[in-house]
Amino acid sequence: MSVPPVMRSDVVVLGAGIVGICVALHLQKRGRSVVLLDRRGAAEETSYGNAGLIQREGVYPYGFPHDFGALIRYGFNRTIDAYYHPSALPGLAPFLWQYWKYSRPARHAEVARKYSKLIEHCVSEHDALAAEAGAAGFFRRKGWIKVFRTEQERDKRFAEAARWHGEFGVNYRALDARTLQDMEPHLAPVLTGALHWTDPVSVDDPRGLAHLYLRLFERLGGLFVQGNAASLGADGQSWRIRTAQGPLAAGSAVIALGPWAEVLTQALGYDLPLAVKRGYHMHYHAAGEARLNHPILDTERGYFLAPMRQGIRLTTGAEFARRDAIKTPVQLGRAEPIARDLFPLAQRLDTEPWMGARPCTPDMLPIIGKAPRHSNLWFAFGHAHHGLTLGPVTGRLLAEMITGETVFVDPTPYSPDRFAR
DSSP, X not given: OOOOOOEEEEEEEEOOSHHHHHHHHHHHHTTOOEEEEESSSTTOSTTTSSOOEEOTTOOSOOOOOOOHHHHHHXXXXXXXXXXXXXXXXXXXXXXHHHHHHHTSHHHHHHHHHHHHHHHTTHHHHHHHHHHHHTOGGXXXXXXXXXEESSHHHHHHHHHHHHHHHHHHOOOEEEEEXXXXXXXXXXXXXXXXXXXXXXXXXXXXXXXXXXXXXXXHHHHTTOEEEEBOGGGOEEETTEEEEEETTEEEEEEEEEEOOGGGHHHHHHHTTOOOOOEEEEEEEEEEEESTTOOOOSOEEETTTTEEEEEETTEEEEEOOEEESOTTSOOOOXXXXXXXXXXXXXXXXXXXXXXXXXXXXXXXXXXXXXXXXEOTTOTTEEEEEOOGGGHHHHHHHHHHHHHHHHHTOOOSSOOGGGOGGGGOO
């Protein structure tokens, strides 16, 4: 039996979610020969099942609540925006403790100052790739809306938005109930107002967008193959990995495996404080002639409605569980009747709820940069809720680091070295 020849590339990027695709694309644009590898198709995991937002306003990554009342509610495990598996808590406790500490107001503000340096480029970097890929048709430039059921929550969030505008330059409109009703006439008239973030861009098919970025990568000469990232191994000064098209030798490797990054980094000797937040979605027809014009967050109930090409997508908050535990779409079941009361959803369009896992770090910053103990290994994961938002930013930043260009964002705050042990 003949042995297949060894393929060769400058870089192999492991993981074909939105982050991995953008890293591979930016490297290919800079003249590197790149192979992108995934065990499945492109953007079939977390990069498919998200709210479809490019969150220019998202300067504060989602923190652990410090409000005593919220902690009590979460403790009873009956909310929509957070749910946990009791059996998973012992293993998650060290992560949650660090996450809670980084979410203290002063430290959270420090995190936001670092995080905002990435966020401020998210729309412009998507626009640049979308123009080349012919993907601008996936973008909706209407922003998104947080709706409020109480004056207390409304006024609190209006004040917060004013602070963020002053510090970070993010733009918003404070909507009274009548203006909101004019913008979204099919919402039930039970709301006290809304916060309209005007800078973000929504994507009505996140997987479709990722596929067009992938096609651009392939048009530029990049190769997408299937394979198991766990087969990666050092071979002198290069890396070897098995693919469906035969063995591959690459000068450098990039781990962009999202929630599965921990498996490979541990095998390579790294102990990074990673965890996942799982989430669910379901698509629905809108009843009759009802139309949802903007993505909507029902702030006090903790679910999200987004108009997608597939229908109205209802997404849930965070589920704290082991990454590979069985599906438990409890939050979706809680959210659906409340969402139907707010907006006229008709029948479900999916045969079963979708579930994905968001890769998280306790300090809420992604891990982007060179691996501490390997000269030709790079990390690009840990983007939590903002993988879609930060995919092109991460792709450009890491490609500039790998090729030795002047970087457009200081990568120091996101370095793997901050967790080196």
